[in-house]
Amino acid sequence: MVLEEIPSNILPALAAVVIIELVLKGFALWFSARAKQKFWFVALIIFNTMGILPAIYLLFFRRKL
16 A cells, blocks of 8 residues: 555554554563463454454553563
8 A cells, every 4th residue: 555545634544553563562461471461462463453453452451470
């Protein structure tokens, strides 16, 4: 997809979604690796769910270190 084809009013929202996804995924991967939760680590790497899976992990399945 070429940036010229994307309407300019959508770019800020798209950038925000990408940044939020990266932050959530980073925290979720970090916590799952520290807690030695291999299943969650692999699932978080493989599935791209726009922040839904990392948020679920961080809210409900993260072990307190």
